[in-house]
Amino acid sequence: MPAMKFQRLVLACATGLALCSPAAHAQLTVEITGAGANRLPVAIADFTGERIVSQALTSVVRADLERSGLFRLIDAGSPLADSATPAFEDLKARGADAVAGGSVAMAADGRYETRIRLSDVPRQAVLGNPAYLHTGAQLRATAHRIADFIYEKLTGEPGVFSTRIAYVVKSTGRFELKIADADGSNDQAALASREPIISPAWSPDGGKLAYVSFEAKKPVVYVHDLASGRRHVAANFKGSNSAPAWSPDGKQLAVVLTKDGSSQLYVVNADGSGVKRVASSSGIDTEPRWSPDGQFIYFTSDRGGSPQIYRVATSGGNADRVTFEGSYNVTPRPSPDGKSLAFIARNGGRFQLALMDLATKQTQILTDSAKDESPSFAPNGRMILYATEIGGRGVLAAVSSDGRVKQKLSVQAADVREPAWGPLVR
């Protein structure tokens, strides 16, 4: 087996490209660098039942909730089964507003059955008691689903702990397109290449990634099916092909092509057929992103003399300018609810993540870094993942849309860049 791994590496190096390379063990570590002001105090008690399994579950659930920056973990004092009534008075004295207990039992088919009960402490009321049937290999995934359940019950918004992220790792002479859980664990390489890979974009169903690879010595857009590892060319016209963005129904891609001159916006079917132009200018049009309702495409253009953000109706017509302040506003990313727009603004030589309320046009700078790029909303809109640089090295960071919660995600001894947060798992 080690010989096989070695052969794979040789093969990967020989072709300069590997679609089934072994994952290099360089996991993303997540560090919380700022938290919300009013964190909800919640106690996650040790679950009862098989100790190793229950401990693994509770530690991941706690880490998920803590990392969100919205919760303050309270020590529950003692283990709590899903069937037991929590010691409400004691929990109240400890300052907990909510408590979760659970139990792990072996099911008849050899799988585990984990049952949870989440309760409101002041009201002494049950908020929900789901059950999960899972294998030992599905421990982390189950814990993320439990954390999603607790998050949704307590905040009213869907949790994103079960989602995945994609990003590109650059090490010496090697680029890897990686997929990992939202907490950075379980990273796997979908593609490894000697040539750059940029602009990964998740299909709305989470099954595919579109991206730009330079393996043909020029930028070409591919669509990569994650389950099968198969991929196809979505755009390889004369000149450069780049900046793929999925339509909300997953049937089309907005892409940037230069077949008719400079970088312009086109829409193609996801299989690469039916190319048609959607906007035109004599300068640069790039970085398209559909609005969540599919009515508009936001994009960057220098048609007014400096790069600014515009939007055009997908049904056609003139483009409207969206950003006006400053001389460099790029990389528009509409929020999942369509109400705000994240983008990168240059302020006195610093490139920073900004967020605009589309109704009022009010803009807030969310970071104090200098080389921010590629923002990507969590599918519940709560956090924005982006690339930045710390100490000359590319790292990923995330900030809540109110600017309070901050996280840093880094891989040792490698540049991490081009993050894309995947959709909600249904």
Next chain:
Amino acid sequence: MRALISISAVTLLLAACGSQPPAPEQNPAGVESRTPGAIKVDTAPVIQTKPDTFDPTSIAALKDPRSPLSKRSIYFDYDSYVVKGEFQALLTAHAKFLAANPKMKMLIQGNADERGSREYNLALGQKRAEAVKKALALLGAREEQLESVSLGEEKPLCTEATEECWGQNRRGDMLYSGEF
């Protein structure tokens, strides 16, 4: 025995990877054909055949350091895709060469410095490549000999965060058949 094992391992791997083409597929919709993988960039030292003279339209002139054709880069100002006057003579020499060698093709790769958005820089690199292409076409090269592509900020020649380094990376490179 050892060789046998590694051959079968490779075969197994090829079978495992068989469904995953290493090279781009053809797009069904009228896409140009390319043959990726066959990259031959000759970096061997130039062989000087005749010490005194050279034919400026011969293939050998491309690598002769005495010929302007051995110079392949056009440099740009920050956030600009205007070809500066100082590069006119160099572009004229390449345009003449292309006109005299109609079978020769040229790939023009545009590049950008690292500051700002990757995709915007890709577009900026494309504009630079396109500006070089237009200049060459005006000076006598044929449109079908030229392709302009962009590498954006992805293939920097220089990786320091200095103005000098960024200046080297804001560049259009001219590559001839056999070099890309």
